[in-house]
Amino acid sequence: MIVFKKPHALSDVPLHYCPGCTHGIVHRLVAEVIDELGIEGKTVGIAPVGCSVMAYNYFECDMIEAAHGRAPAVATGVKRANPDNIVFTYQGDGDLASIGTAETVHSAARNENITVIFINNAIYGMTGGQMAPTSLPGQVTQTSPYGRDVNLCGYPVKICEMLSELDGPEYLERVTVNSVKQIKNAKRAIKKAFQNQIDGKGFSLVEVISSCPTNWGMTPQAALKWIDEKMIPYYPLGVYKDRSAEKKEDKQ
Amino acid sequence: MNKLTFRTDNCKGCGLCVDVCPKKVLALAEDVINKKGHHPVTAVHPELCIACAFCATMCPDCIIEVEKGE
Numbered sequence: 001m002i003v004f005k006k007p008h009a010l011s012d013v014p015l016h017y018c019p020g021c022t023h024g025i026v027h028r029l030v031a032e033v034i035d036e037l038g039i040e041g042k043t044v045g046i047a048p049v050g051c052s053v054m055a056y057n058y059f060e061c062d063m064i065e066a067a068h069g070r071a072p073a074v075a076t077g078v079k080r081a082n083p084d085n086i087v088f089t090y091q092g093d094g095d096l097a098s099i100g101t102a103e104t105v106h107s108a109a110r111n112e113n114i115t116v117i118f119i120n121n122a123i124y125g126m127t128g129g130q131m132a133p134t135s136l137p138g139q140v141t142q143t144s145p146y147g148r149d150v151n152l153c154g155y156p157v158k159i160c161e162m163l164s165e166l167d168g169p170e171y172l173e174r175v176t177v178n179s180v181k182q183i184k185n186a187k188r189a190i191k192k193a194f195q196n197q198i199d200g201k202g203f204s205l206v207e208v209i210s211s212c213p214t215n216w217g218m219t220p221q222a223a224l225k226w227i228d229e230k231m232i233p234y235y236p237l238g239v240y241k242d243r244s245a246e247k248k249e250d251k252q
Numbered sequence: 253m254n255k256l257t258f259r260t261d262n263c264k265g266c267g268l269c270v271d272v273c274p275k276k277v278l279a280l281a282e283d284v285i286n287k288k289g290h291h292p293v294t295a296v297h298p299e300l301c302i303a304c305a306f307c308a309t310m311c312p313d314c315i316i317e318v319e320k321g322e
Contacts (some may be wrong), residue, residue, distance in 0.1 A: 004305040004318040015313055019290065020266035024312030180272060180306050213266075220266040 020220020050092035069100025072107035129215030170202035265290030269307035
C-alpha cells in the first residue's frame with residue numbers, strides 16, 4: 001500500500017528553490033488539496049513575481065503569470081469571467097504585502113470568491129535578501145545590515161491582523177510548515193480555503209510562515225527553529241477570521 | 253517490509269528528512285554526488301522504517317515515495 005506519493009497536480013519539473021526552502025512543501029500541499037477535491041481540470045492558478053515566479057511550471061492546472069503584486073486583480077477577472085473555475089493565487093510577501101497591498105486589501109474588502117496562498121518569509125528572496133515589509137524589527141538583511149531600525153523603516157505589516165478588521169473577507173488564517181504537525185495543520189487550512197471557494201463563500205487567505213535559509217544565512221534546520229523562536233512570537237498562528245464559524249456561533 | 257523510493261536526482265541534500273525521521277533510517281550519502289551536485293539522501297537502515305511518511309511530508313522537493321509492506 002502506498003502511504004505517500006507525489007500528488008498528481010504537482011508536475012515532474014524539478015523545483016528551482018534553494019535546498020530546504022519551504023516553498024516546495026506549500027506547493028505540494030496545494031497540489032494535494034487540488035487532488036483531494038478533484039478540481040485539477042477546472043483550477044486556474046495565478047503565479048506572482050518573486051521566488052515563486054515560476055510556479056506555473058510546477059502545477060499541472062492552468063496557470064497565469066500576473067504583473068508584480070497584481071495576482072488578486074487577475075484572479076478577480078478570471079473568477080468573474082469564469083465563475084465555475086476555481087481560482088487561486090500563490091504570492092510571496094514582497095508581492096502581496098508590498099507592491100500588491102492595494103490589490104490584496106481591495107479584493108478582500110470586495111470579498112472576491114478567490115483563494116490566496118500567502119508565503120511570508122520576512123525577506124525578499126529572489127532579489128537577494130533585502131528587507132521586506134514583513135521583516136522583523138532588528139532583523140539583519142542586505143539592506144538593513146545593523147538590523148531593521150523601526151524608527152527609520154517603520155514596523156512590519158501584519159496582513160492577517162490588518163485584513164481581519166475588514167468586514168469583507170470570509171476566512172483568514174496564519175499557519176506555518178516548520179514541523180510535520182504544522183504541515184498537516186497547514187494542509188487543513190489550505191483545504192478549507194479551497195472548499196470555501198467551491199461553496200461560494202468568498203475571499204479566503206492562508207498566510208504560511210515560511211523559511212528562507214539562504215537569505216537568513218542559516219542551515220535549513222536552523223531556519224525552521226528560527227521560525228519557532230522569532231517569527232511565530234511576532235506573527236502568532238491561528239484563525240483571524242472565519243465568518244461561517246461566527247454565523248454558527250450566532251445561531252447557537 | 254516497508255519500502256522507500258527516492259527520486260535521487262532531484263534531491264538537494266537539505267537534510268530535513270534526516271532530522272525528522274523518528275527511527276534514524278535516513279542519512280545523506282557523503283560519498284555520492286547527484287546531477288544537481290548535492291549529496292542525496294539514502295536509506296541506511298531501511299529495515300527500521302515504520303512507514304510514518306514524516307520524511308516525505310517534510311521533503312520540500314517531494315522526492316520520497318513511501319510504501320507500506322504487508
